[in-house]
Every structure is written in C-alpha cells, then in structure tokens.
Amino acid sequence: MIRIMIVDDHKMVCEGLTRLMEFDKEVEVVETANDGYDCLNKIRKAKPDLILLDMNMPELNGIDLLKMLNQRKNRPKILVLTVHSEIEYLMKVLDLGVEGYILKDCGSKELLRAVHSVYHGERFIQPNLIPLLNSRLIAKDIDQEKIEALSKRELDVLKLVAVGHFNKDIAHLLRISERTVKNHLCNIFRKIDCDDRTQAAVFCIRNGIVSVHD
Structure with a gap:
C-alpha cells in the first residue's frame, strides 16, 4: 500500500485528489495539509511514503518546505503537482531533489502512473516537459562553458553589471579605470554571446551568478 500525504492550500483540491486516489486499491491517503507548516506538524504521525505537493x-511555500524536508533523514518521496510549466522553475525544483513533477492539468491516469513510478524508485516528469527540459540542460552546459571562459575580474565586472551598476560605479568599486571596465565588458559580451547589459543580466540570473534579490 502506498501511503500518500496531500499538501495543497485548496481544500477542494485535497478532497478531489483524495477521492481520485480511492479508485486505486494500492493507494491510501493518510493525511492532508493546507500549507508547509501544517505538513511539518503532521508528517511524523502520518508517516507517508510519498508527498503529493503543491x-x-x-x-510556508513548496520551495521552502522542500528545503526543510531535505534536512530530515529518510524524508518521503516527493511528487510535485503544480501549475508551473516553466522550465526554469522545473529545474529549480529538480535541483532540490524531488522525485517527480507533474502539472495540474494532467489526466487522472497519468497522475496515478506518476504516483506509482515515484513510489517504485523512478523519476517521473510530465512527458510533454521532457523535450524542453533536455534543451535547457544542453543550454545550461553551454552556459557553464562560457562562465568558465571568464577571468575572475571579468566575472566581478559581470556581477556588478547584472545588479545595475554603471561603468563609473564599477570602476570605483573595483578600483580600476572606466576604460578598463569597457575593455572587460567587450570581452565579457563576446565570451557569453550577449549584445548588451540587459542580456548579460539575464544570463547571470539564469545561471545563478546573481539572484533577482541582489
């Protein structure tokens, strides 16, 4: 029997998913929770094999909950059920170690297949997302090569550009001339294949060089 905990802040969603799981005799919903803190409070007693996570x-949102669950020994397997179809979001969640990722517009049979796959040790990603994910992973490898081509000083300049500093500010912060900053920028744009500062900032955020909160 697969013991499932459903974590979603919409009561109707929890009830609907619970009824759906009842059609599968190998699945039992042992608990529901309406947010991350509620999940943490109930998980020890519920002892689920798998968490179906919004x-x-x-x-406490799903990302922060995942980080906290990852600190636990022998945490349950996680199948993310979400509206987020963006590949960058999918990659962020996969980096946190989830075993499955499926969208809320999936069919009931596909969801149950995902539950069984994850429970039996397979990683499940909604099939229509896989080609986009593969393309992004290839692009990520290419980006990594570009980053490695940058010198330490060029990386320093790039980070400052990405968070909105102008050449004069960068020169002051790094104690170099504006002319040197311009030379660095020419080399940076060539190496990372960008045409302007905005594209460079996007490159940095996409690759985690800076965050949107910096």
Whole structure:
C-alpha cells in the first residue's frame, strides 16, 4: 500500500485528489495539509511514503518546505503537482531533489502512473516537459562553458553589471579605470554571446551568478 500525504492550500483540491486516489486499491491517503507548516506538524504521525505537493501555498511555500524536508533523514518521496510549466522553475525544483513533477492539468491516469513510478524508485516528469527540459540542460552546459571562459575580474565586472551598476560605479568599486571596465565588458559580451547589459543580466540570473534579490 502506498501511503500518500496531500499538501495543497485548496481544500477542494485535497478532497478531489483524495477521492481520485480511492479508485486505486494500492493507494491510501493518510493525511492532508493546507500549507508547509501544517505538513511539518503532521508528517511524523502520518508517516507517508510519498508527498503529493503543491508549490504555491501561504505561510510556508513548496520551495521552502522542500528545503526543510531535505534536512530530515529518510524524508518521503516527493511528487510535485503544480501549475508551473516553466522550465526554469522545473529545474529549480529538480535541483532540490524531488522525485517527480507533474502539472495540474494532467489526466487522472497519468497522475496515478506518476504516483506509482515515484513510489517504485523512478523519476517521473510530465512527458510533454521532457523535450524542453533536455534543451535547457544542453543550454545550461553551454552556459557553464562560457562562465568558465571568464577571468575572475571579468566575472566581478559581470556581477556588478547584472545588479545595475554603471561603468563609473564599477570602476570605483573595483578600483580600476572606466576604460578598463569597457575593455572587460567587450570581452565579457563576446565570451557569453550577449549584445548588451540587459542580456548579460539575464544570463547571470539564469545561471545563478546573481539572484533577482541582489
């Protein structure tokens, strides 16, 4: 029997998913939770094999909950059920170690197949997302090669450009001339294949060189 905990802030969603799981005699919903903190409070007693996890929740969202669950020994397997079809978001969640990722517009049979796959040790990603994910992973490898081609000083300049500093500010912060900053920028744009500062900033955010909060 697969013991499932459903974590979603919409009561109707939890009830609907619970009824769906009842059609599978090998699945039992042992608990539901309406946010991350509720999940943490109930998980020890519920002892689920698998958590069916929504990401957009109040109080403690899915990303923060995943980080906390990862600190636990022998955490349950995680199947993310979400509206987020963006590949960057998918990659971020996969980097946190989830075993499955499926969209809320999936069919009931596909969801149950995902539950069984994850429970039996397979990683499940919604099939229509896989080609986009593969393309992004290839692009990520190419980006990594570009980053490695940058010198330490060029990387310093790039980070400052990405967070909005102008050449004069960068020169002052790094104690170099504006002319040197311009030379560095020419080399940086060539190496990372960007045409302007905006593209360079996007490159940095996409690859985690800086965050949107920096």
